Amino acid sequence: MKLLFIFAILFLSSFAFAKGSEYSLIIDKAFNNQLLDIDQDYDRSISAVGFVKNYKTSSNSTNRYTNAFDYLESVSSAHSTQMQLIKVDAGANILLDKTKSLSSFSEAVSLVKTPANGYYVGGHTMDGQLILLKLDAHANIIFKKIFGTKNLDRLKTLVKLRDGGVLAIGTSATSRDSNDPLFNTGLGMSDIYVTRFSKNGYKLWSKKYGTEFDDIGIDGVEANDGSLIIVAQTMQNSGKNLMLMRIDENGDKVWLKQYNDDPTVTPRKIIQLRDKNFLLSLSYKNELNKDQVRLLKFDINKNILSDKKIYTLYGSALLDIQEFSDEGIVGVGYVKDTFNTDALAMMFDSKLNMLYQEHYGDDNFDLLNSLVILNNSQIAAAGIHTSKNSQESNMWILKLNRDASIAQIASNTNEFYEKLCQLFSDEINTNKIRIKKDLTIELLDKRLLFKVSEYELNKIQKIFLKKFSNKLIPFLHKHQDMVDTLEINGHTSSEWGNVGFSQNFLKNEKLSMNRAYATMSFIFKNQTEKLQKYLGDVFKGSGYGFSKKIMLDNMEDREKSRRVSFKIILNEKK
Incomplete structure (x- = not known):
């Protein structure tokens, strides 16, 4: 069968909205649609695939057909399920919304990122052909493969190799x-x-x-x-x-x-763990015939290492699971009671003990098919949302925090972060400082650290802080409508001679506050009167003692712990 691929941007036929400030993005198109797989792009945006229904109400064709099958083939591209690709940013804005129309019904079921920030998209037609597309970063087709047998085939997933x-x-x-x-x-x-x-x-x-x-x-x-x-x-x-x-x-x-x-067991998802073993998510029926979660861990030689059943009041299943860098596990799926189905997320520790469980959605049918752990340890999940009193399902992208709460939509944080990195590009490139996504600025140059028990600034520290603050403070003043607080935080290592814990804690706490005050005082005195008045509104100094000491290979790095750090807190209203 000849396949014709046509791109259509569907902004006029879709409506997307987020619930309040929560990152819960509902993409409402005509008829039933859903998202089945999700991944993070290299630019930190999120991409998801699924399918939409596409129906035309009229046809301009003047052809006459004597065979019903010929007629059905002629209208199949006008009345069909089609592959859909959605790309969104941290602000829940849609960056890309494309349908890949085939001459027969088709569904996209799996998404894999390519090294060039493009995509492999896998799916199948409704008449049993399997489809593999390779797309560039803008969703333009690099190649398409139609494969399978002469029989009815269905694709379940693509595995990245x-x-x-x-x-x-x-x-x-x-x-x-x-x-x-x-x-x-x-x-x-x-x-x-x-x-x-x-x-x-x-x-x-x-x-x-x-x-x-x-x-x-x-x-x-x-x-x-x-x-x-x-x-x-x-x-x-x-x-x-x-x-x-x-x-x-x-x-x-x-x-x-x-x-x-x-x-009664149903396998759902398998992943390889950091310890080189494998974890399989299953569901099984309990004595009340309700789905329950089961996690099976085994090695490459099929030896079972752990078999954990998670008992819940309502029927539940995890359709996708992933592992965090600290070996914790997150899973998403559904939970079903007598009246409706909600989306489900569960968080586990490395021993597969459940830490958190949350349900999401309205009083209808909601479900999460797939998840990806983002670079900042948040979770993005894709699935189905059905509005209350509606019979049609919508595409849904939900972003969660590590504690399973719904994440907030990023406002201007990313833009502010990028501008800050550009301002200090020289210091970053020479490894003098590091700027984190949460707008924490850490000093990396060993010459900028403090010696044991000292808090007064030396000549090298003063030279750096003068240049540093003469960039930072005017920048903050320029963006003062966005900035709520500039914190200067003092830190210490954990040692303090031969004293008990009480004296150790109090002396280090005082030392950390002295380091913060010495830094704050020097920066304040080197600003103009106008900027000093501004700093009076945003400056905050804190001493953390040794509560946030630097660790390396599970050992305290005492030298790097003797430091000050800066943190910019943005105004939530902006």
């Missing part, structure tokens, strides 16, 4: 054509279907796997040694069983293990 290619995992109906090279006698009605592509879109191999029963490909992940762990489900005797399979980089089977302990 270290060689720049992708692995497509899904399900295919069993081939009954002896000329089909994928035919394998003894497979069931449906089989696991895996295809590997190079970074240039070359199909390296396609293979089917399964049992004599019906098998469904769910997810996969690349191990450190280049082998691939595939997660599937086997439908057997009116029950469902978990199947794990390890294949090598050429698709040859290393091992296959079926778990028959729970016929």
